[in-house]
Amino acid sequence: MAVSSDHDKAALLRTDDRPVYVIGGGPGGLATAYALRARGVRAVVLERTDHVGASWRGHYDRLRLHTTRRRSALPGLSIPRAFGRWVARDHLVRYLEKYAEHHELEVVTGVEVHRVDRSADGADWVLRASGGRELVGAAVVVATGYNHTPHLPDWPGGTGFTGTLVHASRYRRPDPYAGQDVLVVGSGNTGAEIAVDLAEGGATRVRLAVRTVPHVLRRTTLGWPSQANAVVARRLPPFVVDPVAALMARLTLPDLSAHGLPRPGSGLLARAGQGALPIVDTGFVKAVRAGRIEVVAAVESFAGGEVVLADGERIAPESVIAATGYERGLAPLVGHLGVLAADGRPLVHGRRCAKDAPGLYFTGFTNPISGMLRELARDAPRIAAAVARGLPDARGPREGGGAAGKAPKTAG
Structure with missing residues (x-):
């Protein structure tokens, strides 16, 4: 991925070994990861299943988008015209796979994040994940999806x-x-x-x-x-x-x-x-x-x-x-941080953070009449801009620092 400016190069140095973690490999997570990388910020997508777009793979065979192909594309890659005006489920899954590949996104599958906490000094975020892993990041974007728990x-x-x-x-x-x-x-x-x-x-x-x-x-x-x-x-x-x-x-x-x-x-x-x-x-x-x-x-x-x-x-x-809907399933993950409303949805979403949780963002937890995919695509660059503004000043690469593709740092 090309880094477009000295500002973006500095952002990459700031997040080389402390990436921004994006929890969820659906459309919202992938779009946000792309927008972050476009600003030179290292973004690591953590997906609990073996594939991106897991929730879409699980929908019924008949499903087609009710939103048009043009208004359903994520930033940086159009949905192929061959998929038709009303994109079928399987075509959307293929598009999400291509999106991650095309933008060379750093996606780690088979990792489920159970809890997100502030680090002891309040400077970072600690993600406690499957296998006993603890990952340390500069910021976190929760994109686990509107349709999470039946x-x-x-x-x-x-x-x-x-x-x-x-x-x-x-x-x-x-x-x-x-x-x-x-x-x-x-x-x-x-x-x-x-x-x-x-x-x-x-x-x-x-x-x-x-x-x-x-x-x-x-x-x-x-x-x-x-x-x-x-x-x-x-x-x-x-x-x-x-x-x-x-x-x-x-x-x-x-x-x-x-x-x-x-x-x-x-x-x-x-x-x-x-x-x-x-x-x-x-x-x-x-x-x-x-x-x-x-x-x-x-x-x-x-x-x-x-x-x-x-x-x-x-x-x-x-x-x-x-067909009685889904729950957001956020309480075990972030409920202890005071960032959820009584109905379990985030108090704020998009580019805004809760007052007591700077650096913690949410995307995809509204159900807009204008189309979920359209709004996820619009949210992604806004979140990326807010994340980049919130990063500390560049401090240069740390000992052992490397390119944006290195393995996530673990706590301890």
Whole structure:
């Protein structure tokens, strides 16, 4: 990697044996590592699995991005045009592999970081990792991902359900459910797409349990992607966006009230601010209208082989797939540092640090309506700039110092 200026050369000297550690080899971690190296700062990506892009590898086969190829690329490398406008899961994984290779990123796989602490003198960060390792770094970027730990609600009677109950993270394809009566729980994009996949893939009956009526958007309208509107909408207040979004929904989408999905009572942007993104329609509306997906009330409990719904109805699906989201899983890692909110998310993210944790950054822990990959790409250079500003003055290479590719330093 070329170092572009005397300032960047000095930054490299400052982090030669005390690198900036990036925890997580997904899009956010890789993009931030590239942005740091572009400033001459040594960045070491620590990935707990054997490959980059682990969370994307685990998604269901049907998955395609709802964001356009151009608006989903990470800094420094475009996504190939051959991958199409809506990039498939496997193509995105190939892109992430190529990204790490193209930028010659320093990625160490098979290393899971369990805890992050300040060093005794407060000058560095100490990462306690698998195998008893302790790594010392000048700064830390946590990029372990929004979808880290599958969340399966503790439904009364759930452990005694005589059918099959799995989290959506274990769903890959419809084949194992062919000929079955299946209930999908959760009305986000994952739940909607799995329901469509099952309906098209041979399940005899597919029901979708909905607690709060979701907003639904066309992926494109006359060729114009909904993401382009979302990029603009994110900068505007809900009282401007929500009435316009409601009007557009009435003009472009059929009324599904007769099928159990009335128009939402709350605004689209207001809901998105609470973390509930709209369903991007990739066949969902058509399947609901055709009766291939039946909308039912939310799940309240289980009773033997039955599922009890919020409206009192009892149904007996053979399989239940819970598209009930994920937890961030940050508490064991950094919860003791006072940097997390009550819901387990970072108090600050991007280029900002918590007041009592200078040099500790987070990326990828919001779920923006404008597209996760787009915002990760925008966050990366901002974080890199903040990290570079926060490094101490160049002190020259330490004894035994070398190039940016040397092995991480361990504490003690």
